[in-house]
Amino acid sequence: MNAPHPQHRAPHTGPRATLDTQVIVVGAGPVGLLLAGELALRGIRVTLIERRHGPDTASRASTLHARTMEILDSRGLLADLGRPPCEVRGHFGGLPLDLTLPGPYPGQWKVAQTKSEAVLEEWALGLGADLTCGHTLHAVDDHGTHVEAAATSRHGAPLTLRADYLVACDGQDSTVRALTKADFPGTPAGRELLRADVEGLNIPNRRFQRLPGGFAVAARNPAGVTRVMVHAFGTTVREHAGEPHYDEVTAAWKQVTGEDITAGTPLWVNRFDDENRILARYRHGRILFAGDAAHRQMPIGGQALNLGLQDAYNLGWKLAAAVDRTAPAGLLDSYHSERAAVGAAVLGNIRAQALLLLGGPDIESLRAVLAELLTHEAVRTQLAAMISGLDIRYDVGGPAHPLRGMRLPPTDLRTGAARCTTADLLRSGRGLLLALDGPPPPMNTALADRIDTVTARTEPGSPLNAGAVLVRPDGYVAWAGAADGAGLAEAAQRWFGSP
Numbered sequence: 001m002n003a004p005h006p007q008h009r010a011p012h013t014g015p016r017a018t019l020d021t022q023v024i025v026v027g028a029g030p031v032g033l034l035l036a037g038e039l040a041l042r043g044i045r046v047t048l049i050e051r052r053h054g055p056d057t058a059s060r061a062s063t064l065h066a067r068t069m070e071i072l073d074s075r076g077l078l079a080d081l082g083r084p085p086c087e088v089r090g091h092f093g094g095l096p097l098d099l100t101l102p103g104p105y106p107g108q109w110k111v112a113q114t115k116s117e118a119v120l121e122e123w124a125l126g127l128g129a130d131l132t133c134g135h136t137l138h139a140v141d142d143h144g145t146h147v148e149a150a151a152t153s154r155h156g157a158p159l160t161l162r163a164d165y166l167v168a169c170d171g172q173d174s175t176v177r178a179l180t181k182a183d184f185p186g187t188p189a190g191r192e193l194l195r196a197d198v199e200g201l202n203i204p205n206r207r208f209q210r211l212p213g214g215f216a217v218a219a220r221n222p223a224g225v226t227r228v229m230v231h232a233f234g235t236t237v238r239e240h241a242g243e244p245h246y247d248e249v250t251a252a253w254k255q256v257t258g259e260d261i262t263a264g265t266p267l268w269v270n271r272f273d274d275e276n277r278i279l280a281r282y283r284h285g286r287i288l289f290a291g292d293a294a295h296r297q298m299p300i301g302g303q304a305l306n307l308g309l310q311d312a313y314n315l316g317w318k319l320a321a322a323v324d325r326t327a328p329a330g331l332l333d334s335y336h337s338e339r340a341a342v343g344a345a346v347l348g349n350i351r352a353q354a355l356l357l358l359g360g361p362d363i364e365s366l367r368a369v370l371a372e373l374l375t376h377e378a379v380r381t382q383l384a385a386m387i388s389g390l391d392i393r394y395d396v397g398g399p400a401h402p403l404r405g406m407r408l409p410p411t412d413l414r415t416g417a418a419r420c421t422t423a424d425l426l427r428s429g430r431g432l433l434l435a436l437d438g439p440p441p442p443m444n445t446a447l448a449d450r451i452d453t454v455t456a457r458t459e460p461g462s463p464l465n466a467g468a469v470l471v472r473p474d475g476y477v478a479w480a481g482a483a484d485g486a487g488l489a490e491a492a493q494r495w496f497g498s499p
Helices: 030-041 066-074 113-126 175-180 246-257 303-323 333-358 361-373 377-388 488-496
Strands: 018-020 023-026 046-049 089-092 095-098 108-110 130-132 135-142 147-153 158-163 165-168 192-199 206-211 214-220 225-232 265-273 276-278 287-289 412-415 418-421 431-436 451-458 468-471 477-481
Touching: 023 030, 023 147, 023 158, 030 046, 030 113, 030 303, 046 158, 066 303, 089 333, 089 377, 095 361, 095 377, 113 130, 135 175, 147 165, 165 175, 165 303, 175 287, 192 246, 206 246, 214 246, 225 246, 246 265, 276 333, 303 333, 333 361, 333 377, 431 488, 468 488, 477 488
Parallel strands: 018 158, 023 046, 023 165, 046 130, 165 287, 431 451
Antiparallel strands: 089 095, 135 147, 147 158, 192 225, 192 265, 206 214, 214 225, 412 418, 412 451, 431 468, 468 477
């Protein structure tokens, strides 16, 4: 990893009366940090405001899926993650699911949230994002032409922030969502899981094990820490219970498995439930929402973190274009239309998986039917693509083409005498007109500040079956067609605006 940026070592914590910026990002978790980096990459002045005084030490989400790994590759961040272990065996509702699919990063990549946050923070601050720690937000106002936010430091000093836009990335208990009274429909919590990271345990590993009295998971990592999760069938959510004590975990574990884990040393204990909600609108004027601030779901298989990171990746380039006034009409609104549809689909599969995991004995017949269906390759690949984020297809308009609206397939290319990948070509954060095995089609050269044009040769077996493709900055194909470029001008104007 590169040497830390000075702001990385000492983010702002002291009192300031006012702060003017272009975008305020509330919450410096992985979603907020990725969004801040995407904005800073495009020259936008962005300020992150974070309630914590320092980095989060809890491990929390630790799974990155294939599409998220592709996103990090497109920003050159994979090397900073080191060599995380990968497991191609995933699950759907606790039933084994092989996640092998075409692409460079199939499976589940195990990266502690502390590590992913550190990598994203260094990247974002290195690009010029500003981080203000130790401040609690207590007011947000959209004035139509700008946004104002009021916060207080942990020492009681007031801070007022003014910006063109504000994005809430402040988690499932979003302060911004509460302050704006945003409509958050869905289903309330019914069941809960207790979870803990524990040192000093010597118990068998359990992979989504359903026992007569409940559900249990135990997984020991190379550092000797065991993550346990437990649900006793019939246990319902206790309102306002707060974070659990380790005694609750040991009691439930004993009830379900018969094992005594009281000798372990808990490092982190929490509870989560199956509440399932999604915002009616991801955009409220100049206030937008991303990640768990926009949707609340049970964190099954790491989908919550990956869904939020992909929200940020979709929003970053669109919001930057809105700030610098190059966005075509409707571009920023497409953030809601695209990501709310994806969010609803993910929350739907999570509801199904929660029932398969935590439903009582009467759910066994349904589990048996699904286990049989998973032996069919078409079912397996469809569920694997859904879990991995590789099935997303946006409505980008224009004539039908197999690539249109899909992510640009990761592909090895030759540009002149050099080899590269499609991920390499997305590093600039601009759009990409990629001409394949021939000269590029004609396009308005006045958009050259927004779209890179590259001519490349494909390798044998390449999935890029088009004369040329126009790719959005988030890696999705906005246009694909023949080398004559029919329809290209319309697609470029729709997604990149007028010169």
